[in-house]
Amino acid sequence: MSLTKEQILKQYYGYNAFRPLQAEIIDWVLYGQDAMVLMPTGGGKSLCFQIPALVMQGLTLVISPLIALMHDQVQALKANGIAAEYINSSLSTQEQNLIERQCRNGELKLLYISPEKLFTQGYLDWILSLNISLFAVDESHCVSTWGHDFRPEYTKLNVLKQALPDVPMIALTATADKVTRKDILAQLGIPEAKVFISSFDRPNLSLSVQAGRNRIKIIQNFIAERPRQCGIIYCLSRKNTETVAEALRKVGINAKYYHAGMPAQERSEVQNQFIQDDIQVIVATIAFGMGIDKSNVRWVIHYSMPSNVESFYQEIGRAGRDGLKSDTLLFYSYNDLLVRKEMIADSGLPPEMKEVQVAKLERMKQYAEAEICRRRILLSYFNEEVVNDCGNCDVCKNPPIRFDATLIAQKALSAIARTGENVAMGMLIDILRGSNNRRIIEHKYHEIKTFGAGKELKADEWADYLQQMLNSGVMDIAYDEAHAYKLNNASWAILKEGRKVQLVRYRPFEEKQAEREANIPKEKSKREIIKDELFERLRVLRKQIADEKNIPPFVVFSDATLSDMAQKKPLNQLEMFNVSGVGEQKYRQFGEVFLKEIRDFLKTVAKSSAVSTKNSDTIQTTYQLYKEGFSVEEIAEQRKLNPATIFSHLSKLYEEGEEINISAFLSQAEFKEIIQAAKAMNIKNGDPVKPLFEAMDAKFEYHKIRIALLIAEKEENRS
Incomplete structure (x- = not known):
């Protein structure tokens, strides 16, 4: 019986759930449809073709631009128990012959190949004779002259779709604006492919x-x-x-x-x-x-x-x-x-391409000089509208003072609309400032209502405000239409609905930079320190294993998986499978040795913390012992503490959200009796419990009263 995509995700990759859009893309491809996928680096693009490859019967051909990239991805697939290989110039003739034989025999699920190798004389025909179920074009921005890493060999890839029109094709990239996306689909011969755009945001x-x-x-x-x-x-x-x-x-x-x-x-x-x-x-x-x-x-x-x-x-x-x-x-x-501009001038590119490169360099300059959230600038470049600032860039951490610039924005957007969305920055500034130059007169722009509407601002001020508007997504730019400004939904909301616009007063870059203060990192909590210590031990262990097997450390486990391990501190196989990134194959290879390292670490922490007088230290030690399965009495004996102290530790941990089975420390009948008396005296969690203790004639120990009140409060908050 074949596995579902969810079962494959867990068994081979060790994840419990798909990231946004992944499941939808996989279903679309499995339905036999062409697709283009835009996801940020680290967003999970590879799964969008790797999982369909495992579900489908034939071979998935992956076009990849670099030998190192193929090597790393194939190593990672093999570590997960997936049959994958690559063919490129790094292989010997014997190695290549073996892989070709595996392809013919249907022993592989994924074959990575460079476009240069694919178009070696006669090789394409052999590839197309295989039982191919899916074409995946990775780093597909390389196909477009509008992209940032154009590769001429990629432009030939449309022959794949021409030769096997019924085989679905998926193009994947992390970086492509509207112009580049359109060009990629046309070049690959899949102009009608559905485009899936994940958020470009990388909040980490x-x-x-x-x-x-x-x-x-x-x-x-x-x-x-x-x-x-x-x-x-x-x-x-x-x-x-x-x-x-x-x-x-x-x-x-x-x-x-x-x-x-x-x-x-x-x-x-x-x-x-x-x-x-x-x-x-x-x-x-x-x-x-x-x-x-x-x-x-x-x-x-x-x-x-x-x-x-x-x-x-x-x-x-x-x-x-x-x-x-x-x-x-x-x-x-x-x-x-200046250096970048000289490089473009000396590049030998056609004039129209030089113009595009200069315009794109200008957007990079705007990012560097910006006084608005830098993440908003990046996302707006890729046509993703963001309403809120990120809080994780230097501008957000040291925010400048903004002013209501709605009227300024409306003047600029109105001028763009009245010129048919055909003007770039220079012309737009001339219109707004009322310049009677020859080009203005030729296009009759001096006759529109907004001509001269912004003459109170200098040209540099207008340039700065227009850049801020563009970077914040208030309007778009079309590089393939002589860099003309275009209106979008946000533009019309400002013009027609009075949506407010906040901008930062114009100042030269050096003045702005001088005012920014250095960010002082916060001190780590004890829990974070302990987690970091365990992470470091796991990292060292990972390195040792990687060296022994001659594989990259991240192929053993990623930092994210090690971090999750350090956070969850699994002590057995079942708990280890709850760690993100631990699948069946990875557990068989590495699970037990990592479990042993975690157990050894916890024993070390317990011993060192037993002599600590810090409350946070001693509570954390109690928690480690509790997770190892020791009873309250055993923990108290081992740590030379009163059991009541251990109960208070566990209560605090439960209150902080840790997984403590606190209700096991008193019966349901005891809980009901305590809560009934507490309600009669209007006593809640956090109040002194001595009056309740005395009113009930010392029938229940203090720790049971506190636990009952704590559970009642939690239940009340859930309802």
Whole structure:
């Protein structure tokens, strides 16, 4: 009997529920329909074709751009017990022949291949002769000239759909605006495919920008505050990667550089060392990262400003793929902007493409100089409307003072509407300021009602406010229509319904940056410290296992799974299966050794905490022993404490939401009698219980009275 998608999710991947849109996409593909999937990095795109591959009878062909990316994904699939392989130039003839034989015999469920290999002479015909059930085009933004990582080989992929029109195709990417999406579908030959757009939001990523001064010192301090956390520093030049890596090594940070000018073997070794957690920091050009399926990158720093928002979003997306808290930092200076503009000017691109690149660079500049929520800027770029600020970027943490700019916004939006949504920033500012230049007269824009309606503002002020409006999603931009502004639902709500608009007063970037204060991290609670200590022990164990098996540590378990383990502290197989990311295959391979490490840790905590006088320490120790199955009397004896103290610990833990079977400490009859007397005396949880104790002639111990009142309060809150 075949497994359902839910059973596959649990058995092979160890998850209890799908993320948003995943189940809907899987059903659509299983129905035999074409699809395009836009999900942020770490959002679970791969499951959208991997699970259909396991349900369908034939072979799923996955088009993937980089050898490293294929290698990591296939390793992860195999670790989960899934039959998958890849074919690329890294294989010997013997290895390739073996995989081809497995394909012919129907022994594989997924085959990863690069477009370059696919279009090797005669190879496409052989691939199309196999029993293919699904085409999956990963990193599909590579197919579009509007995308940020165009690959000419991808443009040939439409032959797949032409040759096998009844085989469904799914295109997947983390970064594509409206123009790019449309182009991807056309290039792949699936223009009518259903587009599934998950939220681009990555709330686990903090976002911050700093002026490009004292970069090395700031980076050193940044890393020092994150010991043992691995990260990536992106630089614009090869020389910068070497300089920064050397500066970090001088202060004891395990860092290496990576760029395209290095010998291929040396690049491969550095990349593998990073994947294996043997290197803490990689300092790299953009040649590094796209093929890295490493889930435990905890931070990304941009030493220089990227050329566009898509690249920036893709690169910061390499942090926190496991969903855990991660940090991003962008350095920005006006000189960075000039260098990028010179690179575009010297690029040899056609004039129209240069114009697009300059416009996209301008959006990146707007992000760097913004005084509105940075996450809103990123999401609005991908046409996702966000109403609330994120609270997890430097602007939100140090918010500027805003003013009611509804009238300003209405003037600009009205001018856009009255010009037929055909004007870009320069023309729009000229209209609003009442400039009588030749182009204005030619288009008769001087005759519209809003001509000169904003002459009280300088051109720089209008430019700043228009950028804020664009970045906050108040309007859109069409790069394929000469960067003309377009109205959206939010625009019309402002024009017709009087929806309010809040903007920040115009100020130069350097002035704004100087006023931002550094964020001081909060001290950790004892519970967080204990969890971190266990996480570190599990991380070390994971590294040992990975080295023995010669696989990346995150293939054993991701940081998210280790974090969940450290939080839940499972003590047996059943509890381990409740940890997110622990499936049957993973448990068979690693479950028992991790359980032993957790048990050993808890024993260590219990012994060390027995002599602690801190209340939080002693309560946590009681909880660990309770979870290990000791009775109240046994815990009290082991810890040399009164049983009443242990009862008070467990009551407090229950009140804080921990899983304590508190009702086991008194009978139902005792509970009813205590609560009846408490109601008569109007005594509730938190009140002194001595009057109730005395009124009931000391029939019940203090701890039973307190437990009864606590349970009653919980039941009352639930009703």
